[in-house]
Amino acid sequence: MNKVAIPLAVLGALLVLPLIGLSSYTMHILVLVLMWTTIGMAWNLLGGYCGQVSFGHAAYFGVGAYTAGILYFKLHISAWWGIPLSIAVVAVFAFLLGYIVLKLRGPFFALATLASGEVLRITTENSGEFTNGTLGILIQQRTWIEKTRYYYIILAITALTFVLVRKLVASKWGYYFVAIREDQDAAESLGIDTTRYKTIALVISAILTGICGAFYTNYMGYIDPNIVFALHDISIITIMIVMIGGVATEWGALVGAGIMVLLAEWIRAIPGLGASHQAFFGILLIVIIIFLPNGIVGDLPKIMRLFRRVRA
Amino acid sequence: MGAAKLEVLLQTLISGLLLGGLYALIGLGMTLIMGVMKIINLAHGELMMVGMFIAYWMFTLFGIDPYISVFIAGPALFFLGVAIQKYLVNPVLKVDSILPENQVILTVGIGMVLSSAATIAFKSDYRSTPVKYGTSAFYLSDIWKGSPIELSLSIPWSVSFLFALAITGALWFFLQKTDTGKSIRATSQDLDAALLMGVNVQRMRVVTFGLGSGLVGAAGCLFIPIYYLYPALGGQFTLIAFVITILGGLGSNVGAILGGLILGIFESLTATYVGMGWAPVGRFLIFIAALLFLPGGVASLLRRRTFGK
Numbered sequence: 266m267n268k269v270a271i272p273l274a275v276l277g278a279l280l281v282l283p284l285i286g287l288s289s290y291t292m293h294i295l296v297l298v299l300m301w302t303t304i305g306m307a308w309n310l311l312g313g314y315c316g317q318v319s320f321g322h323a324a325y326f327g328v329g330a331y332t333a334g335i336l337y338f339k340l341h342i343s344a345w346w347g348i349p350l351s352i353a354v355v356a357v358f359a360f361l362l363g364y365i366v367l368k369l370r371g372p373f374f375a376l377a378t379l380a381s382g383e384v385l386r387i388t389t390e391n392s393g394e395f396t397n398g399t400l401g402i403l404i405q406q407r408t409w410i411e412k413t414r415y416y417y418i419i420l421a422i423t424a425l426t427f428v429l430v431r432k433l434v435a436s437k438w439g440y441y442f443v444a445i446r447e448d449q450d451a452a453e454s455l456g457i458d459t460t461r462y463k464t465i466a467l468v469i470s471a472i473l474t475g476i477c478g479a480f481y482t483n484y485m486g487y488i489d490p491n492i493v494f495a496l497h498d499i500s501i502i503t504i505m506i507v508m509i510g511g512v513a514t515e516w517g518a519l520v521g522a523g524i525m526v527l528l529a530e531w532i533r534a535i536p537g538l539g540a541s542h543q544a545f546f547g548i549l550l551i552v553i554i555i556f557l558p559n560g561i562v563g564d565l566p567k568i569m570r571l572f573r574r575v576r577a
Numbered sequence: 578m579g580a581a582k583l584e585v586l587l588q589t590l591i592s593g594l595l596l597g598g599l600y601a602l603i604g605l606g607m608t609l610i611m612g613v614m615k616i617i618n619l620a621h622g623e624l625m626m627v628g629m630f631i632a633y634w635m636f637t638l639f640g641i642d643p644y645i646s647v648f649i650a651g652p653a654l655f656f657l658g659v660a661i662q663k664y665l666v667n668p669v670l671k672v673d674s675i676l677p678e679n680q681v682i683l684t685v686g687i688g689m690v691l692s693s694a695a696t697i698a699f700k701s702d703y704r705s706t707p708v709k710y711g712t713s714a715f716y717l718s719d720i721w722k723g724s725p726i727e728l729s730l731s732i733p734w735s736v737s738f739l740f741a742l743a744i745t746g747a748l749w750f751f752l753q754k755t756d757t758g759k760s761i762r763a764t765s766q767d768l769d770a771a772l773l774m775g776v777n778v779q780r781m782r783v784v785t786f787g788l789g790s791g792l793v794g795a796a797g798c799l800f801i802p803i804y805y806l807y808p809a810l811g812g813q814f815t816l817i818a819f820v821i822t823i824l825g826g827l828g829s830n831v832g833a834i835l836g837g838l839i840l841g842i843f844e845s846l847t848a849t850y851v852g853m854g855w856a857p858v859g860r861f862l863i864f865i866a867a868l869l870f871l872p873g874g875v876a877s878l879l880r881r882r883t884f885g886k
Binding site for chain 2: 312313316318365368369371372373375376377379380383384387388390391446496497501504508512513541542543544546547548550551554555558559563
């Protein structure tokens with residue numbers, strides 16, 4: 266019963282949240298949290314369940330964002346069409362990149378994914394005609410000024426992603442993914458076509474990330490290669506969200522995204538330390554890896570035990 | 578091919594070779610750590626940035642030449658690396674987690690802390706050490722008056738290259754001839770066997786991380802007379818270091834040297850003939866090509882030749 270009740274309760278709370286009259290700034294934070302939650306869940310499917318730690322999810326985020334951006338910039342079509350179109354574009358990209366990177370394992374895979382994000386960033390910077398280079402793409406007229414509609418759109422995306430990831434993980438495919446994570450050779454010897462299932466995990470994960478990218482273009486109204494293909498600000502933050510929240514947990518991405526977005530905003534407000542949020546992120550990451558290697562949600566029993574011991 | 582074209586080509590090759598020598602030093606540090614620890618150190622470039630800052634402040638405050646700072650920044654970075662391995666990486670080796678990539682992600686965290694700490698402390702300005710010999714160079718026409726083409730050899734670049742050669746030579750001697758060096762090689766070849774032979778693997782890990790950091794710190798001192806310094810520069814050099822490592826073959830020292838030289842020349846050629854902005858793309862293309870067609874790196878080609886008969 267809990268498996269249905271808790272998500273519905275959370276969804277209900279998130280649905281009524283804008284009705285209590287939050288400020289535009291608070292709504293902006295909530296939109297960002299939900300967007301990062303979706304990216305985190307997408308990464309978690311590939312990294313947490315299938316064990317393929319990608320350092321280059323900015324590649325898919327950026328391709329999604331630029332799909333929407335180029336539709337507007339070159340073809341003068343509403344950037345919202347970028348969301349459905351990005352599914353196809355990102356799927357093709359992920360399939361091709363996956364063909365190269367999924368042959369690799371461990372550190373090779375990590376490095377190849379990292380490289381793929383960087384290659385796309387530099388290529389976008391240098392193809393001036395098509396992508397407007399480092400100038401980026403500016404959407405002249407935002408669809409809505411107030412944030413409530415954006416909030417409901419990203420909430421719908423997040424909720425659908427949550428359901429999709431849960432269904433996938435509970436399905437036969439989900440078990441294949443975990444088998445690949447635990448021991449790829451053993452999985453192969455049991456008759457799992459590892460390349461095929463790794464590709465499936467990558468493509469789904471990439472599509473979900475790409476949708477967020479297309480949403481980002483519409484929401485922020487401005488993209489450039491250094492924002493959407495950023496190594497630290499996209500790829501690494503995605504990993505941190507999942508590491509802090511909890512690898513291979515359902516709620517880890519939401520917890521991690523909440524902590525990361527709030528922490529970033531909080532640090533930005535401290536005078537003199539504005540640019541240094543990465544130092545705090547780094548320290549947080551080191552502390553989490555040493556003391557809570559499975560994240561806050563994953564190590565919840567451990568935290569509970571600690572509290573009980575303190576009280577006793 | 579006209580004389581002018583030949584001149585450009587030769588000049589490009591020369592600068593590529595000089596750059597490659599420095600790259601080799603960065604790659605060597607990375608490959609040592611990779612060999613023993615079996616992880617990629619994604620804070621490698623940031624460690625180099627720390628070395629560059631040491632050289633910069635030594636020059637600015639005390640007027641110490643960056644080339645002398647090699648003997649200050651190298652040991653300083655050695656101890657920084659030892660501390661990182663002892664107090665941060667070793668504890669993570671013991672904890673149980675779902676993803677084995679925890680250690681790699683840990684080095685990302687270390688890199689982020691280092692580069693942001695530098696930003697907070699020193700602002701993100703571009704800095705350089707204006708050494709007196711900064712722009713002087715040897716010219717071919719000085720030696721050979723009637724030369725049909727003109728080539729130049731920048732003095733700081735050449736000195737840095739020679740320093741890199743000397744450090745590489747010293748490292749080779751250390752790894753081949755000393756007991757600690759042999760233990761490090763043994764650990765990197767087979768951890769369990771080394772353990773059975775009585776090698777203190779835990780200590781070798783610490784020494785190796787220190788050594789790798791020291792090397793890249795020294796490389797930082799060699800880079801600063803010819804390059805500029807800013808806190809975020811680390812990431813770029815981390816990428817370069819791992820491209821070299823993959824190109825050379827994981828954990829192979831000769832491979833790292835060759836990989837560095839190949840990458841230096843390749844980048845120089847891309848910058849001249851395709852465009853400055855594309856040099857990083859060339860770097861990654863060569864990386865992906867190496868992963869696909871030569872997964873063992875240059876080292877596997879060398880090995881094949883040795884055992885081929």
